[in-house]
């Protein structure tokens with residue numbers, strides 16, 4: 001484990017136990033029960049999620065697969081409190097998301113969640129460091145930014161603007177922006193969708209590293225079945241129904257993935 005990562009995690013109060021499993025098999029961390037979501041009214045109504053039940057342990061890497069339109073992003077948006085469910089419940093840690101008002105939902109997103117998207121959504125007029133710093137200000141207990149930049153391999157690029165670095169470096173910055181708050185839950189929607197093969201694998205290895213070093217639970221939405229081999233749990237949606245919910249007893253490292 002790189003020293004800087006150890007230092008970042010230690011200074012953030014994380015307990016690092018190198019070699020031990022990072023998955024806490026105790027009480028589930030993320031639980032949905034009968035989760036329902038649809039769009040439209042009357043005859044035009046379309047049910048997108050039709051009663052999703054899942055339990056994800058703290059520290060799991062969970063990969064969510066499914067064909068286009070099967071409801072993956074909708075599921076992620078409901079867990080992330082970006083959209084409201086029509087029925088069912090979501091609990092993350094001790095928080096019952098589906099009962100929260102607007103203000104409490106905002107606080108949940110600020111304190112517990114990090115989001116990573118396919119298109120990095122960085123602020124073009126802020127440097128790499130400033131893009132991360134903006135989010136750090138939202139947190140009561142942010143990770144030290146320079147240490148985080150080092151563990152992301154971005155320290156030398158910290159004073160550059162997003163247009164001056166590669167797509168992979170921009171995605172590293174987006175991951176840093178999500179991570180600097182030290183979130184319990186990292187939600188990633190097609191995080192490698194805009195990246196080439198080699199860079200995709202580097203980004204997946206980085207996710208593996210942050211999962212191991214910071215203990216955050218990660219949900220990755222992807223079209224790429226191969227990524228499921230690095231997951232502790234594989235979920236698959238088809239037409240809004242969960243058709244697969246499997247534990248993977250022997251996940252491989254991101255470096256070993258081939259597609």
Ligand SMILES: Nc1ncnc2c1ncn2[C@@H]1O[C@H](COP(=O)(O)OP(=O)(O)OP(=O)(O)O)[C@@H](O)[C@H]1O
Pocket residue numbers: 039040048066067068069070071072073074075
């Ligand atoms: N805000 C919305 N209003 C109306 N329909 C929506 C809305 N958001 C999503 N949908 C529809 O819900 C269905 C599921 O969309 P969702 O984006 O969750 O699928 P997905 O599995 O993530 O697809 P993709 O892999 O293509 O991103 C699609 O048919 C989509 O058109």
